[in-house]
Amino acid sequence: MSTAALHAEHDSHHHDHKESFISKYVFSMDHKMISRQFLITGIIMGLVGMGMSLLFRLQLAWPDEQFGILETLLGKWGKDGKIDPNFYMGLVTIHGTIMVFYVLTAGLSGTFSNLLIPLQLGARDMASPFMNMLSYWFFFLSSAVLLTSIFVETGPASAGWTVYPPLSALEKAVPGSGLGMTLWLVAIALFIVSSLLGGINYISTVLNMRTKGMSMNRMPLTIWAFFFTAILGVLSFPVLLGAALFLIFDRSFGTSFYLSDIYLEGVGALENIGGSPVLYQHLFWFLGHPEVYIILMPALGITSEVISTNARKPIFGYTAMIISLMGISILSFIVWGHHMFITGMNPFLGSVFMILTLIIAVPSAVKAFNYLATLWRGNLRFTPAMLFSIGLVSFFISGGLTGIYLGNAAMDIQLHDSYFVVAHFHLVMGSAAIFGMFAGIYHWFPKMFGKMMNNTLGYFHFWFTFISAYLVFFPMHFMGLAGVPRRYYQFTLVKEFDVWMDVNKLITIAAIMGGMAQVFFLWNFFYSIFKGKKATQNPWESNTLEWTTPVEGIHGNWPGEIPTVYRGPHEYSRPDRESDFFPQHLPDETAPVTAPQEGEQTAPTEVVPQETVESSVFFAAIKRVLGLS
Amino acid sequence: MADISKFALLKTLFWFRKMKLNLFGVKSNSLFKKTLAIFGLMLTPIFLLAADDVVAPPTEFNPMAWDWSSILILVLAILIILVIARSFDIGSLTEKITGKTIVSWNNVNAWAGIIFLVVGLIGVWYEMKIHGKYLKLGDSASAHGETLDSMFYWTFGFTFFVFVVTEILLFYFMFKYKYDKNRKAAYFFHNNKLEIIWTIVPAIVLTFLVLRGFSTWTKITTDIDKNSEEIEVFAYQFGWKARYSGDDKQLGTANFNFISGTNPLGVAEDSAVSSLVNELNGEIKKLEIIKASIEDSSKLWKAQYDRYVSTGMSNSYPEEFKQMKSKYNDLISGAYERQLEKDIKRKNTAIKRIAAYQKDHETFNGTAKDDKITTEIVLVKNKPYIFKYRARDVIHSAYMPEFRAQMNCVPGMPTSFAFTPIKTTEEARASKNDPEFDFYLYCNKICGAAHYNMKIKITVVGSEAEYKTWLATQTPFVAPPAAPAAPTSPKADSTAVKQGTVVKN
Amino acid sequence: MNKKFPKDPAFAVAPSKFNLWLFMLASSMLFAAVVSAFIVHHPDAEKKDAWTAFDLPIYFLYSMFVVVASSVTIYYAFKMAKKDEISANKWLNGITLLLGIVFCYSQYMGWNQLVSLGLTFVNSRPEDISASYVYVITALHVAHVLGGIVLLTICWIQSLRLNVHKKNLTLMSITHTYWHFVGLLWILLYLFLYFAK
Structure with missing residues (x-):
């Protein structure tokens, strides 16, 4: 069906559109329903992932204690109330996989790309609703397979979420590399299909289905972020598919792409020869590094939108934000080697990767400063979404700065695979992205479910989560600097590491607190879905197009014609307007003398306040901050 | 293991029924109910997929052995949180009824930000004081480590400064510019000078760090003493x-093919390697004998298997029966034979490879x-x-x-x-x-x-x-040996x- | 009023066609990954000759000719469809489909030839691992061709039902683009494998 025909149909039929249960809730092709499906699956996967992290934190904090409940829960993996070392590895692996792929890639980008791309761009639906539906169901299948892998007799995959061969290729090396690993690979292959279907759709929609007046430079930053994310995904996930394919061949057919010169205890010298385990790492990290930005960029996009809306202020440096997103995206493809400094790679290659890696710090710094400048002299409304966005900025700064240590090849010799790495990526990519996701949920909940969430609970959720996240991850920097390796089952056998026992306990208690804090969220989320206050049309007084659609969310999004866009998305607090926002779809009351041209800053120059053109604005800013003026 | 699937199914069904009861009469719940229903459907295949030999059987169901105190504490904690949550709900309801603002959350959050900042910075300082002493910095036991440590201090100085300043700014802005309905936010989009400054300054600092890192890294990896x-x-x-x-x-x-019990590192030494070859030949012979007698042994296993089934021992000794069944199945399906063939082939390859090396005097140079x-x-x-x-x-x-x-x-x-x-x-x-x-x-x-x-x-x-x-x-x-090594x-x-x-x- | 808005690019390209381009981009990345793995794979830097120590089967070359021929036929099939020459389109579609099947057969014969050289998918000499790569690369490509054959079959059936004509070109044009893509891919892969020696 051509898109035009689709539109015509929607325009005439949307009111009496009666759908069966299955086509409305299960195999739905409506992007809003698909985004709900992604979100709720993501939340469930997130709970599983978080539960796993609590389990292994328990082991790290009280390695000698026996928890009877663990035996009840885990059966043979929790013999005598202690987690089995092999299962510990499995927990670490599946926690990482779930969080990176299922929660922060599909749950975050899948949810909000699906929800916001059509709504904020003024499209009736995605370019291909059918592919969109397939994307969700592949994701669902993949989640089901991964969850099943936890229950197999030999345990889930346990070679770390990066599943480096030969460990992941040899069943005899670790029990998790048997059926568990096979299921892991199947799950990831399905996930890649899902993510490609989704990504292709997002790009296609962004490029082809914008409403009248929605030129690229009037797109909200969320859309820019989703757009770049989708491009990264389409370019990098096939490479992971290649890597996984080789691994599958090595495991199931006995080829030697990654295997060479291996002798296994109890088996003898293996026949496999000629391969290279490091090849897998190259292929994996060619995806793996962009994947980090696939996770982070949607969160940054959401934050830009939420901060701008709730600061009642245009986002500072819209163009700079886009350029830095673009810079990060491009650079992310050529820095994968910084995960492999100590694999014995050519030292010169290492230097090149180091230089490229540290260049990423510049666009990232620009983004952080731009967020700060957006807050400066704003009029901040602390909705839960806003708080989570501010939390994201805080994590992004504190986690991003430690990237400067790790990107430095020389310092990486000491810090590689230590707790410093754990602290770094949990702050900058884990916590920051999760906070972006929470910000998105709180902000667009009214759009997703037509109900409001409870703000007070949101505040509690935020402060408990924020504090506990810092308590969990900040002390890990110190452990890492002291040379404590990650993925250790317990530290009691090494005196050097045993001195950190009190810190480990603190971290675990904080983690449990953080886990408990999610009860606020879960209660709030599920309770509000059916008993929340009915949402108003534009609860946050936002500029973007999604708030012009009916609250109940109809198929085809807009009952009548799709609104036309007249300006950029961030025109808050315009001095020439009574109210402090100016929705994109409202035409100017006083038509400007010259219409804004494409590629030009959409703000009319005459309304720029004095301060911004002042020559010594930087010092003025400092003075103002210090209260001197 | 059918029982776990059955259990899961019953549980799901029960859950469905319960759900209906709980939600009965709630008007706006259709979406919620159906979302839940979708998830019920989504979870069922997971349990169903957990088929027979895949799932580890649950240990015997014995609630008396459960750690009830932990469970109670957990339940209590969740209840307390929910009660708090509920009370705030009531608070907001009161606010709505009386029309008065009891709490200005905007102020509370702004202050909370400041408190977090102060306490957090104190925490950072405390952490450095207490745990700083465990850090290995400045106490390197190797020559290149000292350069690394000094580089660490430079990076630390720079990043810590940025960290403190930006975090202070963030929470200070949060406090200073909290919402005031009489005020309007500043309206500006960008400022080239400011943006250039905060692009150039990090770039310069990073260039400095990169250059230092580059020289250190190159020195560590390539500048190697020839007499090491x-x-x-x-x-x-x-x-x-x-x-x-x-x-x-x-x-x-050394070579991985030479590894054996007596030669754990696989060094190229004639006698050790020849004894490994002998060992491998012996193993191959043994495997071939097993392979030749495979028909007899499968008969034997079949007899055993039948005896277990006919006498009902399969029920009284489920573990043994399960093992036997899998072994018997392997024999019948030929999996066992294939495994034997694979092992023999692998060992033969190893012997062939070793033989190729044994001709090579560069490897076996003594x-x-x-x-x-x-x-x-x-x-x-x-x-x-x-x-x-x-x-x-x-x-x-x-x-x-x-x-x-x-x-x-x-x-x-x-x-x-x-x-x-x-x-x-x-x-x-x-x-x-x-x-x-x-x-x-x-x-x-x-x-x-x-x-x-x-x-x-x-x-x-x-x-x-x-x-x-x-x-x-x-x-x-x-x-x-008694005599010194022959001249090379x-x-x-x-x-x-x-x-x-x-x-x- | 028109002047006020920048040119609206909405619906410039049919979504399915655009998605196909993106899919081809993703596929290219997959092949790029596999091929670069092949390029960097030598297990031992000291043994440069451990790359491909065998001649490619002649059938792979025949496949290339088949691919070129089928590209020509589908090009004319598309052209005919655009001109509403329905019966010519029908025949050309059928021939292309046949050539596609011949291509797959030829690749299969190529694998047979490799096997007869003693180069199977699983090998126990380090230099023979390049054969494993050749199998992976060709098999991935054949998987793509099979996708193309499915498209061609649908297209052919539609053309038999007189559903492919000037006003209904989407399917034909997608098939056309995709078939050129897999054809070009094989030519590039063959040249790469040939010169990789």
Whole structure:
């Protein structure tokens, strides 16, 4: 069906559109329903992932204690109330996989790309609703397979979420590399299909289905972020598919792409020869590094939108934000080697990767400063979404700065695979992205479910989560600097590491607190879905197009014609307007003398306040901050 | 294992029914109910997928053995949270009814931000004070480590400054610009000067850091003393072994095909390798006998199996029956035979490969005879070393935090790391004020169940003499012959350059 | 009024066609990954000759000719469809489909030839691992061709039902683009494998 025909149909039929249960809730092709499906699956996967992290934190904090409940829960993996070392590895692996792929890639980008791309761009639906539906169901299948892998007799995959061969290729090396690993690979292959279907759709929609007046430079930053994310995904996930394919061949057919010169205890010298385990790492990290930005960029996009809306202020440096997103995206493809400094790679290659890696710090710094400048002299409304966005900025700064240590090849010799790495990526990519996701949920909940969430609970959720996240991850920097390796089952056998026992306990208690804090969220989320206050049309007084659609969310999004866009998305607090926002779809009351041209800053120059053109604005800013003026 | 699927199914059904009861009469719940229903449907296949031999059977259902106190505490904690949540709900309801603002959440959050900032910064300071003393910074036991530490301090200075300033700004802005309905936010989009400043300044600082990092990295990885002594460090699941070259100052070649019980590192030494070949031939013969008698044994197993079924022992000894059944199935389906064939083929390949090497005098040049395989590493202070890493089975990582050294050990890809220890163990003990302190080399790449306990002790001694005494106590691979080693041919000399590298086919 | 808005690019390209381009981009990345793995794979830097130590089967070359021929036929099929020459389109579609099947057969014969050289998918000599790569690369490509054959079949059936004509070109044009893509891919892969020696 051509898109035009689709539109015509929607325009005439949307009111009496009666759908069966299955086509409305299960195999739905409506992007809003698909985004709900992604979100709720993501939340469930997130709970599983978080539960796993609590389990292994328990082991790290009280390695000698026996928890009877663990035996009840885990059966043979929790013999005598202690987690089995092999299962510990499995927990670490599946926690990482779930969080990176299922929660922060599909749950975050899948949810909000699906929800916001059509709504904020003024499209009736995605370019291909059918592919969109397939994307969700592949994701669902993949989640089901991964969850099943936890229950197999030999345990889930346990070679770390990066599943480096030969460990992941040899069943005899670790029990998790048997059926568990096979299921892991199947799950990831399905996930890649899902993510490609989704990504292709997002790009296609962004490029082809914008409403009248929605030129690229009037797109909200969320859309820019989703757009770049989708491009990264389409370019990098096939490479992971290649890597996984080789691994599958090595495991199931006995080829030697990654295997060479291996002798296994109890088996003898293996026949496999000629391969290279490091090849897998190259292929994996060619995806793996962009994947980090696939996770982070949607969160940054959401934050830009939420901060701008709730600061009642245009986002500072819209163009700079886009350029830095673009810079990060491009650079992310050529820095994968910084995960492999100590694999014995050519030292010169290492230097090149180091230089490229540290260049990423510049666009990232620009983004952080731009967020700060957006807050400066704003009029901040602390909705839960806003708080989570501010939390994201805080994590992004504190986690991003430690990237400067790790990107430095020389310092990486000491810090590689230590707790410093754990602290770094949990702050900058884990916590920051999760906070972006929470910000998105709180902000667009009214759009997703037509109900409001409870703000007070949101505040509690935020402060408990924020504090506990810092308590969990900040002390890990110190452990890492002291040379404590990650993925250790317990530290009691090494005196050097045993001195950190009190810190480990603190971290675990904080983690449990953080886990408990999610009860606020879960209660709030599920309770509000059916008993929340009915949402108003534009609860946050936002500029973007999604708030012009009916609250109940109809198929085809807009009952009548799709609104036309007249300006950029961030025109808050315009001095020439009574109210402090100016929705994109409202035409100017006083038509400007010259219409804004494409590629030009959409703000009319005459309304720029004095301060911004002042020559010594930087010092003025400092003075103002210090209260001197 | 049908019972777990059944259990799951019953549970799901029960849940569905309960759901209906709970939600009955709630008007706006249709969406919610259906979303839940979708998830019920989504979860069912997971349980159904968990088919027979896949799922670990649950241990016997014995609630008395459960840790009820923990469960109660958990439940209580959740209840308390919910009660708090509920009370705030009521609070907001009161606000709505009375029309008065009880709490201005905007102010509360702004203040909370400030409090968080202050407490957080105090926490950072406290953390540095308390845990700073455990950090290994500035206490490097290797020469290059000191450069790394100084670089760390530079980076730390820069990042910590940025960290404190930006976090203060963030929370200060949060406080200063909290919502006021009488105020309007500033309206500006960008400021080129400001943006250029905060692009250029980080760029300059990073250039400085990059240049330092570049020179340090290049120095560590490429500037290697030609006179360094080579020690082979061998990683396996789950431990380390070291190999010192003996009197000839040459590490003998080694290959994974030569590894056997008596030759754990697989060094190229004639007698050990020939005995391995014999061993392999013996194993092949044994396997072939088993293969030949496979028909008889499957009959035997069938008889056993039938007896279990007919006498009802299959019910009373389910574990044994299960094992027997799987073995019997393997025999019947031919899986067992295929496995045997595979093993025989693998062993034959190994013999073939070894035979190819045995013809090659570069490999078997006799330098391995006097190599000493040790279970600890002893180094001499201020003497340059190259650690040559090999891994037997999976990737390991040789991590020596005290020496600021780390390198992956990859099967099939020899790696190395060069460094010079500058502190003896005794000195380190004195400076750390810990008489029991020792240097260790840890594994730092996930490698299996005992990854956390894979380490080897490193002792740094002050003088060559101490080292010699220790080395003399270690036995060489082959007990030294009466006569000195034969003079090496020019061909062997040329291989000496590549000494210690792993031979490939 | 029109002047006020920048040119609206909405619906410039049919979504299915655009998605196909993106899919081809993703596929290219997959092949790029596999091929670069092949390029960097030598297990031992000292043994440069451990790359491909065998001649490619002649059938792979025949496949290339088949691919070129089928590209020509589908090009004319598309052209005919655009001109509403329905019966010519029908025949050309059928021939292309046949050539596609011949291509797959030829690749299969190529694998047979490799096997007869003693180069199977699983090998126990380090230099023979390049054969494993050749199998992976060709098999991945054949998988793509099979996708193309499915498209061609649908297209052919539609053309038999007289559903492919000037006003209903989407399917034809997608098939056309995709078939050129797999054809070009094989030519590039063959040249790469040929010169990789």
